[in-house]
Amino acid sequence: MSTTRKRVYGYLAEFKSASALYKAAEKIRDAGFKKWDCYSPYPIHGLDGAMGMKRSILPWFVFFGGMTGCATAFALAYTTQVVIYPTIVQAKPANIFTIPAFFPIMFELTILFSGFTVLFGLLALIQLPRLNHPLFASRQFHRATDDGFFIAIEARDSKFSPNQTKELLAEIGGANIELVEEEDS
Amino acid sequence: MAHHHVTSADIAINGDHLDNSKVAKAKNIAMAIAVLGTVFSFYLLFFASNATKGSYAYSWLFAFYFFLTLSIGGCFWTLLHNVSNSGWGTSVRRTFENLGSTYPWMFLFGLPLLCPQVQQYLYEWMNIHRGAHGGDVKEHLHHVDHLLYNKHWFMNLPFWYGRVIFWGVGLSCVIIFLRKLSIAQDTDANPGTKRLFQARFHSTYTLIIFALTITFTGFDFMMALDYKWFSTMWGVYLFAGSALNSMAVIILVCAWLKSQGHLKNVTGPEHFHIMGKLLFAFTTFWAYIAFSQYFLIWYAGITEETSYFLIRNTGNWNIGMIALVFGHFVVPFVILLQAWLKRNPKTLSIMAVYTLCMHALDHYLITIPERGVSLGGTHMSQGDAFAGLGPIQVAISGAFLGDILAFITIGAAFLFFLLRAIGQHSLYPNRDPRILESANLSN
Numbered sequence: 001m002s003t004t005r006k007r008v009y010g011y012l013a014e015f016k017s018a019s020a021l022y023k024a025a026e027k028i029r030d031a032g033f034k035k036w037d038c039y040s041p042y043p044i045h046g047l048d049g050a051m052g053m054k055r056s057i058l059p060w061f062v063f064f065g066g067m068t069g070c071a072t073a074f075a076l077a078y079t080t081q082v083v084i085y086p087t088i089v090q091a092k093p094a095n096i097f098t099i100p101a102f103f104p105i106m107f108e109l110t111i112l113f114s115g116f117t118v119l120f121g122l123l124a125l126i127q128l129p130r131l132n133h134p135l136f137a138s139r140q141f142h143r144a145t146d147d148g149f150f151i152a153i154e155a156r157d158s159k160f161s162p163n164q165t166k167e168l169l170a171e172i173g174g175a176n177i178e179l180v181e182e183e184d185s
Numbered sequence: 186m187a188h189h190h191v192t193s194a195d196i197a198i199n200g201d202h203l204d205n206s207k208v209a210k211a212k213n214i215a216m217a218i219a220v221l222g223t224v225f226s227f228y229l230l231f232f233a234s235n236a237t238k239g240s241y242a243y244s245w246l247f248a249f250y251f252f253l254t255l256s257i258g259g260c261f262w263t264l265l266h267n268v269s270n271s272g273w274g275t276s277v278r279r280t281f282e283n284l285g286s287t288y289p290w291m292f293l294f295g296l297p298l299l300c301p302q303v304q305q306y307l308y309e310w311m312n313i314h315r316g317a318h319g320g321d322v323k324e325h326l327h328h329v330d331h332l333l334y335n336k337h338w339f340m341n342l343p344f345w346y347g348r349v350i351f352w353g354v355g356l357s358c359v360i361i362f363l364r365k366l367s368i369a370q371d372t373d374a375n376p377g378t379k380r381l382f383q384a385r386f387h388s389t390y391t392l393i394i395f396a397l398t399i400t401f402t403g404f405d406f407m408m409a410l411d412y413k414w415f416s417t418m419w420g421v422y423l424f425a426g427s428a429l430n431s432m433a434v435i436i437l438v439c440a441w442l443k444s445q446g447h448l449k450n451v452t453g454p455e456h457f458h459i460m461g462k463l464l465f466a467f468t469t470f471w472a473y474i475a476f477s478q479y480f481l482i483w484y485a486g487i488t489e490e491t492s493y494f495l496i497r498n499t500g501n502w503n504i505g506m507i508a509l510v511f512g513h514f515v516v517p518f519v520i521l522l523q524a525w526l527k528r529n530p531k532t533l534s535i536m537a538v539y540t541l542c543m544h545a546l547d548h549y550l551i552t553i554p555e556r557g558v559s560l561g562g563t564h565m566s567q568g569d570a571f572a573g574l575g576p577i578q579v580a581i582s583g584a585f586l587g588d589i590l591a592f593i594t595i596g597a598a599f600l601f602f603l604l605r606a607i608g609q610h611s612l613y614p615n616r617d618p619r620i621l622e623s624a625n626l627s628n
Contacts (some may be wrong), residue, residue: 046627055524063522090486100483103476 009134010036010154011165012141013174014104018044025050026171028151031051031168035157039135044099061121062114069113070106077102134182141180152180195450200371200611203447208604214432222594224302229587230297231266235573237341239306239560240383240584240590242297246307247552248405248591249294251545252599254423254507256291257399259284260360264395267363267388273459275623276451276613280438283366283606284431289357290602298406299349304393305570307558312338317478332413337623340412344624368610376616395559399424410555413489418478425474429467430544433537438461438607440530440537447612450625454528459488459628461527464540468521472514500579502554513543545592557581 013157015021018040025038029052038047081087081101093100123129135141135152144150152175153165162179169177195515202248228242262281266274274281297303304311317325320343324332333340363384400420410420416422436457442448480489497506517540526532561577575581614620 049627059522092483092486100476100480103480 005184006185007184008155009137009180009182010152010160011169012135012150012152012158012178012180013169014176015149015151015173016141016175017148020173021151022047022050024151024174027036027172028153028168031159033157033159034151036151038151039141039148039150039152040147041147041149047101058118058121058125061117062177065117065121066110066114069109069111072113073106073109074099074102077105080109138178138180140176140178149159189265191450192623193621194617195624196620197414197611198615200479200615201447201449201451201613202611203442203445203608207445208608212520212601212604212608214596215604219594219598219601222590222597223441226591226594227297229590230303231300231354233568236575236581238570239300239574240304240556240581242306243552243556244584244587244591245294245297245303245595246406247588248553248595249291250402251548251592252290252595253291253295254399254427254548255431255434255599256285256288256542257356257395257402258427258429259286259435260288260356260395261285261399261428262431262435263363264388264392267384268392272619272622273456273626273628274441275617275619276448276626277439277460277623278367278437278617279437279611279613280442280607282360282367283609284438284603285360286364286606287599287602289353290358291595291599292353292357295349295406299346304571308409308412309559310336310409311342311345314340314342332437335422336412340409345405348401352398352402352405355394359375359394363388363391367614370389370614370616371611373616376618378618395423400426407551410552410559411492416476416482416490416495417476418481418571420600422471424472425467425471425531426544426547429464429471432460432463432467433540433544434447434603436530436602437534438538442607442612443530450497450614451620453626455626455628456623457530457533458524458528459522459626461533461536461555464533464536465518465521465527468514468517468540472518475509475513482510486512496554497550499554502550505550509543509547509550513547517543541618549588554580556584573604 003036004039013024015024021038021040021048022044025047028036029050038044040047082094082096082098090102092098123158138147141147141150151169153160153169166177167178226245229237230245233241234497259281262274263278263285265271266281298307301311313326313330314322316329322336323337326337349443366380366384366387370376377622382478389593398422403420403423407423408415428474439448439452439460443452457568479494494506497501517536521527521536525535557578559578560574560581616624
């Protein structure tokens with residue numbers, strides 16, 4: 001006796017090649033779906049355009065991350081070497097004109113902070129790491145990391161309808177169309 | 186992908202040719218300016234007063250080397266395209282080759298620099314060498330200048346002339362050969378991959394000739410202005426400016442051809458995006474190298490090295506140097522971060538023109554500040570040619586008119602030879618095996 005209720009995640013359909021996936025993605029994009037995704041064993045050039053994806057906001061995070069790194073390094077070097085303990089080397093000035101000596105560390109921290117914002121910003125935007133994904137309930141989906149090309153349209157998309165979405169997927173060449181359910185907890 | 190997939194039906198079978206009558210007027214005007222300017226320049230270099238001859242020698246060197254870097258960069262992008270087995274650039278490769286093909290002509294403008302009458306104002310080390318008057322140069326140097334005595338193995342007149350001739354002939358042969366190979370494919374009834382592989386093979390070792398040329402023309406013409414000064418970053422620094430600004434010229438040529446209805450189907454926003462990225466990358470690379478050079482010299486504080494920046498941070502030159510930091514790096518860096526801007530030929534062209542202006546400022550500050558300190562204070566004992574040159578000064582007033590004249594003269598010639606090369610053959614390699622790959626580029 002099982003007491004768990006099931007909730008519909010969406011439809012999963014398999015496509016026979018990368019180019020079939022690409023063409024199907026264009027059609028789903030044109031049908032106006034928003035909450036759906038493509039799954040492929042390897043990156044497909046131009047698929048983001050075929051899916052109609054908007055530009056990521058990530059570059060802005062990285063830009064400000066880098067600026068923060070640059071400012072941090074300057075503040076660190078200036079405070080320690082000019083304000084707290086003026087360090088005079090070869091009669092060079094210990095004031096704002098010492099700045100060439102700070103450049104390497106300013107450069108490095110800019111890169112470091114940019115790198116961190118790329119990594120952590122990306123993880124946050126794609127919601128990783130996570131323990132489970134509803135699609136893992138599908139047996140055939142395991143092939144997405146081997147030789148399977150899939151498209152999943154989620155039930156929470158406003159255009160989703162149990163019959164029409166299934167027909168659409170069949171019409172654009174999807175095979176093994178499967179209704180994926182997730183366990184409601 | 187919104188755009189149509191390009192197939193061989195979209196490629197002009199006999200090539201895409203520029204209507205030469207459309208540019209005939211511009212070419213004629215450019216040639217007239219170049220011829221008149223060159224004649225007048227020869228008068229200024231060889232027959233004018235000492236003060237004019239001296240200051241104009243620097244003007245000529247500045248303009249000559251500025252345009253030479255653009256041509257050398259054209260050779261660089263051609264070689265890099267071939268050797269990296271690149272597919273994206275095939276549809277714009279002919280523009281690389283056309284720009285590179287101006288190199289032999291631009292090098293000819295360096296001929297006055299082979300004449301002792303001009304050299305005496307530019308290269309002090311040559312004057313000291315010639316002071317031996319036919320005797321044993323090494324013995325002479327041993328008595329007058331120990332530094333030049335030690336540098337004699339590299340800095341001696343026969344070797345200098347030999348090197349300069351090699352820089353002129355070597356890279357010219359390379360670019361002429363590669364362009365011929367590329368053009369022969371355009372009319373081949375059975376175009377195969379033979380020339381593609383040939384170009385790739387021959388671009389490997391000739392890349393070394395390119396590297397030696399950009400480095401050592403920089404040493405022999407520019408660094409030698411002050412024989413006591415040296416910088417290990419010098420070759421890379423000139424290369425950074427050269428690659429950056431030849432890409433700016435390539436962008437301008439492609440944008441212009443595109444606006445005239447050429448390069449249809451084979452180039453699009455994707456190509457401009459990549460060229461814009463290269464412009465951005467080399468802006469950053471230039472800044473990295475320029476700062477490294479400054480930083481190493483500033484940190485070490487060695488007398489022989491600091492002279493370069495001492496001269497250029499004195500008086501109004503300092504304004505130029507600070508303008509370079511912001512104008513050549515900070516401003517274009519922030520602006521070129523925009524992706525949409527790089528995909529639009531118009532906005533990218535504006536940035537390319539801006540970059541070229543900054544390159545002119547960069548090269549002005551490389552060559553011209555040396556003039557006032559080198560020419561001034563030279564005394565009569567060095568010969569009649571130095572009479573009436575005045576004292577050491579930061580800048581020689583009025584001499585900038587000569588800089589403008591030389592720049593316009595050699596610039597007009599550069600424009601003429603570039604337009605001539607563009608009009609000679611198909612504007613893209615229409616029978617290249619990779620033309621479709623390049624036309625359908627997505628990045």
